Amino acid sequence: MEEEQSATDHEVFLRLFTRFEGNLRAYVASLLPTRDGVDDVMQESSVVLWRKFSDFDQTGVDSDFLGWAFMIARYEVLKYRRRRATDRLQFSEDVFELLASEAERTCTTQIERQLALHECLKELESKQLAIVKAVYEDGSRIKDVAEQIGRSPTGLYKSVARIRERLANCVRTRLNTSAEGLS
Amino acid sequence: MTIPQRDIDLINGYCNGSLTDDDFSELESRLRESHELRQLLIEYRSIESAMPSALASGTMEKAQASATKKSRVIRRLKIALLATAAGLLLMFGLYFLRPSSEPQLATLDSLTGSVRWTGTGGQVVDDVQSGRALTGGTIECLSVDSSANLEFPDGSTVTISGMSALTISDDGRKELHLREGNLSATVTSQPEGRPLRLLTPTAELEVLGTQFDVIAADTQTKITVNEGVVRVKRLTDGKFTDVKSAHSLVATIEAREPLVAIAIQEPVRVWKANLGQDKTAGDWLPIAHALRIEIGREIEAGELDADRAKEVYFKRLEKFEDDDGFLTAVPRRTGREEQPVIYLISLNIPQRQAGPVLLSERSRLRVVGRSKIPQEVTFSLAARNHDRTVAGRYGVKQRVESTFDIEIDVSELRELGNGTSAGGLEAFVLDCFANEPGLELAHVELLGPEE
Numbered sequence: 045m046e047e048e049q050s051a052t053d054h055e056v057f058l059r060l061f062t063r064f065e066g067n068l069r070a071y072v073a074s075l076l077p078t079r080d081g082v083d084d085v086m087q088e089s090s091v092v093l094w095r096k097f098s099d100f101d102q103t104g105v106d107s108d109f110l111g112w113a114f115m116i117a118r119y120e121v122l123k124y125r126r127r128r129a130t131d132r133l134q135f136s137e138d139v140f141e142l143l144a145s146e147a148e149r150t151c152t153t154q155i156e157r158q159l160a161l162h163e164c165l166k167e168l169e170s171k172q173l174a175i176v177k178a179v180y181e182d183g184s185r186i187k188d189v190a191e192q193i194g195r196s197p198t199g200l201y202k203s204v205a206r207i208r209e210r211l212a213n214c215v216r217t218r219l220n221t222s223a224e225g226l227s
Numbered sequence: 228m229t230i231p232q233r234d235i236d237l238i239n240g241y242c243n244g245s246l247t248d249d250d251f252s253e254l255e256s257r258l259r260e261s262h263e264l265r266q267l268l269i270e271y272r273s274i275e276s277a278m279p280s281a282l283a284s285g286t287m288e289k290a291q292a293s294a295t296k297k298s299r300v301i302r303r304l305k306i307a308l309l310a311t312a313a314g315l316l317l318m319f320g321l322y323f324l325r326p327s328s329e330p331q332l333a334t335l336d337s338l339t340g341s342v343r344w345t346g347t348g349g350q351v352v353d354d355v356q357s358g359r360a361l362t363g364g365t366i367e368c369l370s371v372d373s374s375a376n377l378e379f380p381d382g383s384t385v386t387i388s389g390m391s392a393l394t395i396s397d398d399g400r401k402e403l404h405l406r407e408g409n410l411s412a413t414v415t416s417q418p419e420g421r422p423l424r425l426l427t428p429t430a431e432l433e434v435l436g437t438q439f440d441v442i443a444a445d446t447q448t449k450i451t452v453n454e455g456v457v458r459v460k461r462l463t464d465g466k467f468t469d470v471k472s473a474h475s476l477v478a479t480i481e482a483r484e485p486l487v488a489i490a491i492q493e494p495v496r497v498w499k500a501n502l503g504q505d506k507t508a509g510d511w512l513p514i515a516h517a518l519r520i521e522i523g524r525e526i527e528a529g530e531l532d533a534d535r536a537k538e539v540y541f542k543r544l545e546k547f548e549d550d551d552g553f554l555t556a557v558p559r560r561t562g563r564e565e566q567p568v569i570y571l572i573s574l575n576i577p578q579r580q581a582g583p584v585l586l587s588e589r590s591r592l593r594v595v596g597r598s599k600i601p602q603e604v605t606f607s608l609a610a611r612n613h614d615r616t617v618a619g620r621y622g623v624k625q626r627v628e629s630t631f632d633i634e635i636d637v638s639e640l641r642e643l644g645n646g647t648s649a650g651g652l653e654a655f656v657l658d659c660f661a662n663e664p665g666l667e668l669a670h671v672e673l674l675g676p677e678e
Contacts, residue, residue: 066277069276069277070272070273070276073272073276074269074272074273077241078244082276132248132251133241133244135255135258136255139255139258142258142265143269146262146265146269150266150269150270151269157273157277158277158280158281161277161281162281165281165282167628167629169625169631169633169634171634176282180275180278180279180282181278181279181282183279185244186243195589196676197245199676201240201243202674203634205235205242205243206632208242208274208275209239210632211274212267212270212274215270215274
């Protein structure tokens with residue numbers, strides 16, 4: 045019960061959740077097709093994580109929290125999928141399981157990815173950055189953004205795809221470089 | 228990892244929310260089979276999920292600045308184009324000079340940018356003024372934004388633009404030597420048996436009366452005839468053919484292809500450069516050679532075992548098309564001593580089997596390349612009107628560094644002097660130049676309004 049949890053528990057939970065929220069969000073985003081779904085699942089997951097935090101063994105290392113949080117988030121994604129079973133773009137069970145297992149490994153390094161992305165965004169042209177802002181920061185649908193800026197949706201889809209690919213290459217290079225530097 | 232482009236497109240479609248049901252089934256099937264593809268999807272989605280916080284943590288100023296950048300770019304372009312208007316000295320010797328008693332052959336009707344005239348007695352006149360009477364000699368456009376319009380006493384007109392050099396003479400008939408560059412001519416009826424003769428490095432043209440355009444480089448000449456007929460002889464093998472109105476022909480130095488003119492088609496709004504073939508300035512390095520150099524360096528540095536070189540080479544080569552490669556900017560000395568050397572890549576925009584390349588305000592020029600140092604690059608399109616008269620040069624400066632993949636709105640390309648846009652015109656040459664070496668291009672295309 046949450047009222048039985050101490051103020052210290054609350055602080056520890058907040059510290060851990062804040063630290064790993066990005067990893068968890070990336071994990072959920074890897075399994076769901078829309079941002080709305082990701083927001084819903086993140087909200088539900090945070091509540092469940094807090095409710096069950098007393099069951100979590102706090103004597104281990106912080107990264108244990110992430111593994112535990114991935115497990116709970118996976119369960120919440122499954123629940124969300126069941127609620128939205130008729131939606132388009134829902135992966136079938138077997139593909140979902142493959143993605144879920146592999147996403148855990150990838151999303152462990154999300155903090156490094158986010159730092160690399162921060163640097164990679166600086167390398168974009170201003171126009172590309174403006175597109176990124178419109179699509180990701182404002183949370184608008186690409187189709188709506190295209191209408192606002194007077195471009196065809198197809199054209200903007202292609203531009204966003206090129207930017208996404210460029211950022212992914214840049215992030216990958218930076219992560220590999222920093223990994224080599226550590227080895 | 229090598230992921231087929233179709234698979235990447237499917238992942239992008241999924242992330243964009245634009246997949247059809249059939250595409251989604253195909254993606255699912257591919258995800259079942261491919262670990263690399265699953266990894267890519269997770270990677271893309273992880274990056275997207277990190278985007279809002281990465282954007283919020285420090286890139287705001289740049290994004291906000293982008294709104295005002297456009298006007299600054301245009302202002303800077305005007306200054307930059309004026310600064311480079313001193314021009315480029317073409318790297319070849321002057322054609323012979325005529326005796327001083329030779330009569331006036333033409334008048335320099337108008338010009339833009341920096342233009343040099345070398346006339347009788349070898350006298351060199353920089354900053355030549357319009358209205359000057361021209362005897363035999365050579366007129367040079369010294370920069371990519373220069374143009375010179377010559378008018379002959381019989382009413383014929385010849386315009387050269389961009390880095391071009393034209394020698395004019397008359398020994399009973401007009402004779403023009405276009406060593407390099409772009410020329411557009413409207414030739415009135417010439418006397419019987421004395422057609423105008425135009426020579427380029429790879430072709431000889433005989434003109435009785437017509438309107439035509441020529442783009443000449445060391446290795447090829449492209450002739451487009453808009454009115455009348457031009458007889459074209461390929462100098463390499465002496466073969467000739469008549470090019471009729473609304474037809475074009477390319478005479479190459481290698482003479483492998485039949486000398487056949489093709490009809491000009493309806494205008495197209497997209498164009499993808501074949502950098503190796505379309506270049507008129509720049510050093511071409513095919514991808515196969517570039518990979519050999521890269522692998523050689525890795526072996527030398529101990530990063531790759533020599534025994535694996537062949538296997539690695541073919542694996543890397545698989546990712547590329549046969550005509551991929553890098554086009555490196557080459558130095559061009561400018562017209563005056565105090566002007567710096569610039570590094571230039573110049574591409575002919577050929578029509579090939581399609582029609583002229585029409586620019587729309589909503590078209591975009593996509594350029595992929597790399598620069599060894601951060602620097603500003605000027606991207607400039609030469610364009611003409613539908614009636615084939617040269618309209619001018621339209622450019623913009625962009626800062627690039629390391630590997631870059633940029634899109635330039637055609638509406639941002641502005642003409643020197645009057646600031647008009649290139650929208651609605653036909654592009655025929657693209658120049659990219661910088662003040663420092665190390666600029667390379669790997670991909671250039673014009674994206675249509677719907678792309």
